[in-house]
Amino acid sequence: MMGDDFIENRTFDEIAVGDQARLIRTLSLSDMQLFGLATGDADPDGPDAVANGMWGGGLIAAVLGTQLPGAGAIYRSQSLQFVLPVRLGDTITASVRVVEKHPEHGVIVFECRCQNQNGEDVVLGRAEVEAPETKLRYVRSALPDVSISTHDRYRQLIERTQGQAPLPTAIAHPSSAHAIAAAIEAAKAGLIEPILVGPEKKLRAAAAEAGCDISAFRLVAADHSHDAAAKAVALVRAGEAKLLMKGSLHTDELMAAVISATTGLRTERRISHAYVMDVAGRSSPLIITDAAVNILPSLKDKADIIRNAIDLAHVIGIEVPKVAILSAVETVNPDLPSTLDAAALCKMADRGQIVGGILDGPLALDNAISEAAAREKGIVSPVAGKAEILVVPNLEAGNMLAKQLTFLGGADAAGVASRSTRRRTRGTRCA
Template identity: 65%
Template sequence: MTAASLIENRTFDEIAVGETASLTRTLTVDDIQLFAAVSGDVNPAHLDPAYAETDMFHRVIAHGMWGAGLISAILGTELPGPGAIYLGQSLRFTRPVGLGDVITASVTVTEKRPEHHVVRLDCRCVNQAGETVISGEAEVKAPTEKISRPRMPLPVVRIVSHDRFRRLAERATTDTPLPTAVVHPCSADAMSAAVEAAEAGFILPILIGPIAKMEAAAKEAGVDTAGFRTIDVPHSHAAAAEAVARVRAGEAALLMKGSLHTDELMAAVVATDTGLRTERRISHAYLMDVPGYPRPLVITDAAINIEPTLEDKADILRNAIDLAHVIGIERPKVAILAAVETVNPRMRTTLDAAALCKMADRGQIAGALLDGPLALDNAISEAAAKEKGIVSPVAGRADILLVPDLEAGNMVAKQLTFLGGADAAGVVLGARVPIVLTSRADSLRTRLASCALAVLLARAATKAAPGIGGAA
């Protein structure tokens, strides 16, 4: 084992007055969030600019404690190092420490007391401008025996904050919630989802279903629906048909799935004479907030089209591109997924990818940058794409993943959700109005994000023609 891989202490006899040790670190967002998670300190002064200046006292202390941790690290690993016993410390936080500040922490031995092998050290943290942000003293009992220990690797810590969904919800909140036909909310989960979205200011629910079952669901959920319009129908099939009729009549700007199967709702939506079809193929998209991925990720289609044709895929892409534009991605990068990144005549998915890219070149699919076929690793990892020699403005930076079929999309989305800690807001596109799809397994944040996304899509549709999902 090399000396660099070991931590070795300084014994009491080896330590000299005036001896010093230091380390330098930069304060990052992850550092602050980790501190908040470990300490349980949820004061918004940590990160929210609206509170940072008004609660300067808290920010000085909280971020200063991060600096104090640097001092502790020096005492535990360098001077004196392993075997030292912390006896006490007094610190003064003299200046705030902000994001991006480069802090150098140092300790200097000022006194040795042989009776109990006590060492006193001056402690100081200085920012990149040379200003002292922390000053004080520490007292430790120094080791008397030499100790060498392996330098342990730091654990890999992933910060999961889902700020993108919070910002999405902020954009969707207005004084005029959209009237929304909530289809068969006859379970506690479905009723809670509708009420939560109403309380967030996104929707004005129109509850459609058997009145007795809806009242029982509201009671079980512990929510008050007295202020909502209610339409009594005998069963879920009738609820789906009635909800679609209310949209066609202009009474509702959104559809929201309750406790009925997706196929049952979609049968009413796609009905030839009475449904909500447009010139576009109806499709589903997940907007995902994936920890560690630097941008929102749209995955389509994971719920509607089982084995889409080339023509279907073109419409699925157009719907997803519209969605990306609504959330602020001006020219989304689309990765058309396959198992390989080369065109293989025996693999229809790769042929479809090549055809879609050529359609984009000819202007048949507009508003995005397409590339494919790309395997998933090459679509989302620049390192993987570079390793395979793939030169592409999309590879490693995809905003939209077009999956080969429903099974692949469902698996990718659920793997990211349940193994990768991602949040997924689901919405159906290509109909006259956006359709909110939520699941009993969804978190409150996911349910609200799905509603917020649908609201933004509906508002965008009223400002542009042909609108979200194509002309009616």
């Protein structure tokens, strides 16, 4: 017997021939992925995968283990025939019926069946179970929330590049096995054509440690990390490289070469950093800016940071990104400068000084990314709860937010530094 708050098993003596129990469940993508992880199935997402039929067999085991007989039952044997495949979205009714009892061993034979929403048999079979002798009754426990991080957003971004030529990329000082391996991985994915800039002996040692063959790539010798940064930037200035990639050196070393007044990559817009985050449960990438370059940005700096982030969002396929300008609260407070900046930035968008997205702020983090939190605060906005770009008040906040998502939330992060001069005609408005 199963109540709302308790689960109770049924002993051998309480069970009669003809007794039945059933369980109804709809096969979701997360069910398929979890079952694939548990079984090692290589393609748990396949709509006709064998594992999906086995998932139906798992439902039968769940009925026997939780309802009839329930807790304390011991599986003796099972024979199942998989008649039809179970597909994503199918609603399966798994049922068992007692057909035989064997008192000498305490064994019960069940007829087992799974049917889909059309009444078609998908699994048929029999199971022998040793029924419990002891009565058990216990409090029903809530199942934990389980999520699977598949990082599909990055896969989708990579797929968008297919068919395009890889871009020559100057990689500054990739002198560790990890950095070399990342460059090779990007090259194999068809994203870049690496130009390795650094001390040749170190580069070859790192490649050997990583087990990578770098013989096909151009090597540009440099004396040390500072020299590698300068020479990598020079390759971009000369047009020999289209992208600049950080290797095993400190960010400030690379950025010093980038922003040099005489040999750097200056334009009229301030350079800024953004993390493109692949966060579990989100349907699109989340951009967080600025977490590595601008320590305490001014209002003018923040305007450029937002323009760069909007351009980045366009590049990765977000046509009109929703931009949340973050603070600790969602109302303007003269004692919190970040709220004043947010209000000013929104007015700049109203006046056409920032274009290409929809701005709103100030917004606290919860009501920027959670529609439920925004509703609770009474915020009516096309951005609140749906933000695709999060603009943080300073580098410390952005760095901590991105690393919390990475190390506590299982997100993946790709760091991008950009400074675009492209003019946008798509309208921007402030929520």
